[in-house]
Amino acid sequence: MSKIIQINNLSYTYPEAQQPALDDVSLQVEAGDWVAVIGHNGSGKSTLAKNMLGLLEPSAGQIQIAGMTLSEQTVWDIRAQVGIVFQNPDNQFVGATVADDVAFGLENRAVPRDEMIQRVADALKTVKMSEFANREPAHLSGGQKQRVAIAGVVAQRPQVLILDEATSMLDPAGRRDVVNLIHELKDQMNLTVLSITHDLQEAARADDVIVLDNGHVVQTGSPAQIFASGSQLAKYGLDVPYAERLKEGLRAHGLDMPSDYLSEEGLVDYLWTLSSTM
């Protein structure tokens, strides 16, 4: 499979900062994958996203997205291929109504009016928000606001979706709901997802997980590989998912535990199969 995101030796130092926020970061993402980027506060996750969108200019290194090398000349073509949903939906609303808001990015790209109306309607349908088209965004719930933000991205039909803590302000049910929606969209639209997240349940469903610490990529692997390295995660200031800790405890009591990652529900199912053979 081809690499839709290829980052080589990227470094970035904020003006007047003593230390680089990103230091020699290299990573790659296969087209169609969901990659979670995890790391404690200040590890460089948002700085990475801003460099990828050309909002910050790398101090060194190279970023390639969708076959283009990021530069002043390509930044707008790259942004047309990369949608981003931020943490706080209130900071990303610009339209007076939900439909206006979804249309905003298309207006900026001078999409013809008839096509724009169709794309907005399709995008709202995709995120199941059609009936809210004429509402004011301010009156929606947090989860609904993120759905509208996602519709804005969907309407632009990008190849890559970056989530910058997109679910962190939602309650657990809202979070699950939005993550499920994005999984559906990823399949429908053949999207590649790069998700900066603190939500380990979400990271556990990714194809790959990248751990950032202090501006460096310190681990890359499948969720099972990453979450099995419990003490390493703690070293990087990250939690080990509850199901992994429980598995570890049960293993210490002599129970045979599978090495692949299990969600809490998956672990409960597994434990039932054990109890029925005892």
Ligand SMILES: Nc1ncnc2c1ncn2[C@@H]1O[C@H](COP(=O)(O)OP(=O)(O)OP(=O)(O)O)[C@@H](O)[C@H]1O
């Ligand atoms: N505008 C800025 N000026 C100077 N330093 C900054 C600026 N923004 C971030 N930093 C520093 O760069 C480093 C990386 O920050 P960044 O926001 O990318 O981390 P993060 O992993 O996204 O953190 P969080 O999880 O808290 O959002 C931190 O040391 C931070 O203090």
